[in-house]
Each structure stands twice: as structure tokens, then as C-alpha cells.
Amino acid sequence: MKKKVAFATCVQLGQSCIEEILRIGGELDLLICLKDNKAKNKSGRIYLDEIAATYNIPLLKIDNINDDEVLNTLKAHEIDWLFIIGWSQIAKREVLNTPTYGCIGMHPTLLPEGRGRAAIPWAIIKGLRKTGVTMFKLDEGVDTGDIIAQEAIYLNETTTASELYKKVDEMHISLITNNWDSVVNNRINLQKQNENSATHWPGRKPEDGEILNVMTMDEAEKLVRAVTHPYPGAFFKDETRTLRIWSAITNKRHGEIKLSDGYLIPIDYEIEVEL
Structure with missing residues (x-):
């Protein structure tokens, strides 16, 4: 039996993933987004009303991912997996444990390198020649969960944030395409992160x-x-x-x-x- 999946996002990277899931014939049982008056100035902020209406998917607008309303709705829809993409609030244990199998996130580095914030600017500032996007199972740490899949992105001495952001968006879509069937049929293979290789990048203002x-x-x-x-x-x-x-x-x-x-x-x- 295919698993029931919910998706929480309020940014373009997440919407691109939702659109790809629907494009390849996938089904979503619940969409979660911030209330319209929240994070209005967030880079890449989007609203899910149109896509929810078009595909007849229930849409829950919230203040915080850890609210009781979220927990109750996930239980009511019997959600097996919850994607949380481009969401600045940290999901606490109760949220992570409410879906049958847990929660899935994406991070725009090749974890365990570059845990933390501002991954796109840091990759350029540090002069990296290779970065990427990691799909992983969320745990209570910051970008520390078991890896589901990774895909690499190559940079050169002229790569800009605009170009890298576009490649990261494309890589989110690619990871969805290549791993959706494994997720909904519960055939994912989890790989522990190597803590000895972990690096942490701070936020930027x-x-x-x-x-x-x-x-x-x-x-x-x-x-x-x-x-x-x-x-x-x-x-x-x-x-x-x-x-x-x-x-x-x-x-x-x-x-x-x-x-x-x-x-x-x-x-x-x-x-x-x-x-």
C-alpha cells in the first residue's frame, strides 16, 4: 500500500518539489503553509492556495509547525511521511514522531558538510568546487538526520548565487523524481552521517x-x-x-x-x- 504523504513549505524550492510530485503522478494528502500574514518578506515566499485548489488537496495554514493543530491534522489524515522543505522553524520531537515513518527534509549541501545556514553564499565564499543537495530523514538535530539520497552540483570561479540557487532548485526536483517511488513504497535506504566529517556554517545577515x-x-x-x-x-x-x-x-x-x-x-x- 502506498504511503500517505503531507508537504509543508512556504518557499519556492518547496513548491517546485510539490509541482514535480504532481507532475510525475504522485499524490499528496495534505499541504501545510504559513498563514498569509507570516514571513511576508522571506526570500522566495510562496502561497499554496492555487495549487491546493487545483488538485483538491487539503491546505492547513499555521503559525508554527509545532502547534497542536498540526499534530491533530497529521493524525486525522493518517500521514505516513511529512516533507518539511524550506521551513525556518525547527520541528520538535512530537512533530517528527507523529507521521508513521517520520519527516523528510532537504539541505543544499552534501551533508555532513555545511550543516546550518546560508549554504549557497557559503559555498561560493569558501571557493568550493562541488556542493549539492541532500534528502534526509529529519531528527532533533540541525541537519544531522540519516541520508536518503544526495546529488552533486559543480561550481567554478564565476558561479553566482543566482546561478547556484537555480541549480539547487533543479536538484530538489531531481531528488524528488528519483526518490519519490522509494518513499511512497517505503523502500528507502538510510545512511548514517559521518560525524567526523561534519562541518557547521553559521547564519548570515x-x-x-x-x-x-x-x-x-x-x-x-x-x-x-x-x-x-x-x-x-x-x-x-x-x-x-x-x-x-x-x-x-x-x-x-x-x-x-x-x-x-x-x-x-x-x-x-x-x-x-x-x-
Whole structure:
């Protein structure tokens, strides 16, 4: 018997997964999304009303994934697996244990590398040549659960956050395509993460995108690529204005912004005048 599946998301990455499940003929028994007034400014925020209505799937709008309302609804629909994708609230033990077999998440690194936050910017800042997306069974830790499947993404010295975000979205879809049948027929093979290889990446804030004169050309150029769209962008401040920089090149001899070993030349940028 195929398992009953629910899906919780409020971002585009999750919606892409839902659309792929439906495209390949899969069925979803419940959709969960934040209430409309929640996280309005979250990057990639989406609403599931249209897709729920189109496919006649029950939709639950909530304040928090750990609310009693969620637990009761999962029980009422006899959910076997719950996907939680692109959800910033941490699911607690009771939520994880309510579906018959548990909860499934995705993380945009090759776990156990890069547990934590801001995976796309960090991959570029760290100069990685390979990252990826991991589908895994959620536990009470942060990105520590058993691995269901992984697929790799390759980067080069020009990869931007915009490009990597698109590849991550595509990889979410690919993982759904390649593993959906195993999930609904309960044929997944779980692999423990190697704790000796685990790394943890901290969260990032918009102010972390500031370009400083003490940076090297390599550091500044990577930062610009790492926090361009869909992120808030790199910026450089002088006495009267702020340059919001979406793309740039470097030069050892001349340029707009002096760095420790050369110059940064903004290509696509906006001028924000200080009042």
C-alpha cells in the first residue's frame, strides 16, 4: 500500500518539489503553509492556495509547525511521511514522531558538510568546487538526520548565487523524481552521517555583505557573487553614499574601490545616497 504523504513549505524550492510530485503522478494528502500574514518578506515566499485548489488537496495554514493543530491534522489524515522543505522553524520531537515513518527534509549541501545556514553564499565564499543537495530523514538535530539520497552540483570561479540557487532548485526536483517511488513504497535506504566529517556554517545577515578596503580582490569578488540576487547584495560605504553591488570585476592597478591587493570595479550596481 502506498504511503500517505503531507508537504509543508512556504518557499519556492518547496513548491517546485510539490509541482514535480504532481507532475510525475504522485499524490499528496495534505499541504501545510504559513498563514498569509507570516514571513511576508522571506526570500522566495510562496502561497499554496492555487495549487491546493487545483488538485483538491487539503491546505492547513499555521503559525508554527509545532502547534497542536498540526499534530491533530497529521493524525486525522493518517500521514505516513511529512516533507518539511524550506521551513525556518525547527520541528520538535512530537512533530517528527507523529507521521508513521517520520519527516523528510532537504539541505543544499552534501551533508555532513555545511550543516546550518546560508549554504549557497557559503559555498561560493569558501571557493568550493562541488556542493549539492541532500534528502534526509529529519531528527532533533540541525541537519544531522540519516541520508536518503544526495546529488552533486559543480561550481567554478564565476558561479553566482543566482546561478547556484537555480541549480539547487533543479536538484530538489531531481531528488524528488528519483526518490519519490522509494518513499511512497517505503523502500528507502538510510545512511548514517559521518560525524567526523561534519562541518557547521553559521547564519548570515545583510550587514555581512559589506566590502572592506582590507579585503583581497579574491575575497571581495567572491562576496559579490555569493550575496547577489536573490540575496540582499554586497555593498561598499564611503562618507556620502553606499554602492549596492550585484556584479563586479577586479583589477590590480585601477578601479572604483581600493582593496588590499588591487581594486574592485562594480559592473551592475545601485547608488544609495545617505540622508
